[in-house]
């Protein structure tokens with residue numbers, strides 16, 4: 001078993017997760033079985049209780065784990081299926097250690113960061129190693145070197161490397177090489193200092209990945225090599241990508257990163273075949289078609305809040321050889337300006353998941369605009385609930401119909417709390433979470449898109465369609481095209497009288513990959529293109 005540790009220096013948001021994922025792509029294409037793991041130094045047990053402002057999207061796994069969005073990159077860039085073992089937070093580490101202490105597990109010893117906390121961290125790497133049976137485990141350490149809260153993780157991986165022996169571990173440090181405009185130069189000092197910080201802890205990186213906006217010339221590479229104590233070929237240029245994050249594996253390959261890693265880890269593998277990946281990039285850079293779609297949300301200024309949704313739309317485009325321009329529409333803007341002004345000209349409208357009342361009216365207006373003007377609509381989780389509320393109010397004329405999430409006094413609770421949720425008071429990990437089977441109706445648009453009758457999709461919600469209203473909706477042409485296998489829970493709705501009006505209670509965006517676009521997103525992009533160009537792709 002071989003281990004790669006990815007740390008970050010200088011600033012956050014460098015794309016360590018992408019670097020780890022892209023390396024995973026290359027190693028997988030060399031025939032290796034990889035597993036990816038993220039350590040997050042914060043004290044929340046998982047990011048499920050954090051606001052998107054704090055953390056960006058919460059990425060949900062098949063087993064219902066609510067995890068860091070970097071795990072989304074891991075699944076999109078590789079074929080790995082992740083579980084809750086793949087994301088470890090300080091909160092989980094301390095929870096386990098403290099539970100152990102209460103159980104008397106430490107036999108009277110003083111419980112300390114070293115060795116008890118660090119041992120627990122190392123144990124989690126070993127558990128993943130045993131469960132995944134991978135050839136290589138890539139572990140990304142969240143945060144930035146120098147953060148106090150990250151120290152136990154760095155100490156743990158230092159000890160881990162010692163115990164694993166020479167040739168079995170590789171440390172990759174992702175740093176920032178800023179371009180200073182006034183000097184007209186890239187500067188290496190922050191990188192030198194962050195590597196010095198790592199060495200203070202006892203970790204000497206084998207590879208330095210330099211995030212930069214301009215190319216690293218030979219002189220700079222030599223300087224980083226000398227000051228950071230790595231061979232010059234281990235100084236990797238990771239320049240800002242021109243078009244898409246999916247270029248990162250090819251960029252790392254050009255810099256021979258995978259070759260170097262395999263050499264360091266004494267892995268004898270064939271060269272990776274990246275032809276399919278190159279074709280993906282071709283479709284992203286020079287697509288045959290183009291379309292603009294709107295995503296109507298409330299965290300629109302935040303690039304990370306709808307990460308998987310944006311990625312899945314891009315994938316839907318790849319599947320149609322169609323470039324997708326995503327227009328981020330603030331739901332509150334629709335409330336002020338009206339749907340017509342803000343949404344006219346878009347090929348399709350997507351309402352993603354969400355919680356809380358802000359922006360709800362704008363989203364309902366967006367769904368109405370899409371339905372009435374025959375503009376393709378894709379609703380995800382809250383987006384399905386919104387479509388339901390809109391139909392209830394404007395077609396069924398159910399006055400003030402709403403979800404009880406937003407209006408407990410509504411005379412028509414068309415969306416209401418799931419039965420299983422009624423007694424739940426705790427917040428963390430208590431929603432209906434993870435992969436659940438959904439049965440699709442014969443002849444439905446959803447069934448045709450999937451080409452299958454039973455699908456497994458990931459969930460994260462507390463509210464559901466209220467079955468007391470099912471008949472009323474059906475009579476008016478609202479089709480329940482997907483339900484739980486017992487028929488009780490509505491999972492997919494659609495309007496056959498519309499070119500593409502489809503929404504799901506689950507989150508299809510979590511299962512889309514650039515090389516396997518999700519069928520619902522692929523169908524949505526095809527419909528959006530057709531609506532603008534008036535002919536099928």
Ligand code: GLN
Nearest residue numbers: 353354381382461462463
């Ligand atoms: N707030 C809604 C619910 O809990 C929708 C959740 C979501 O969109 N993820 O059911």
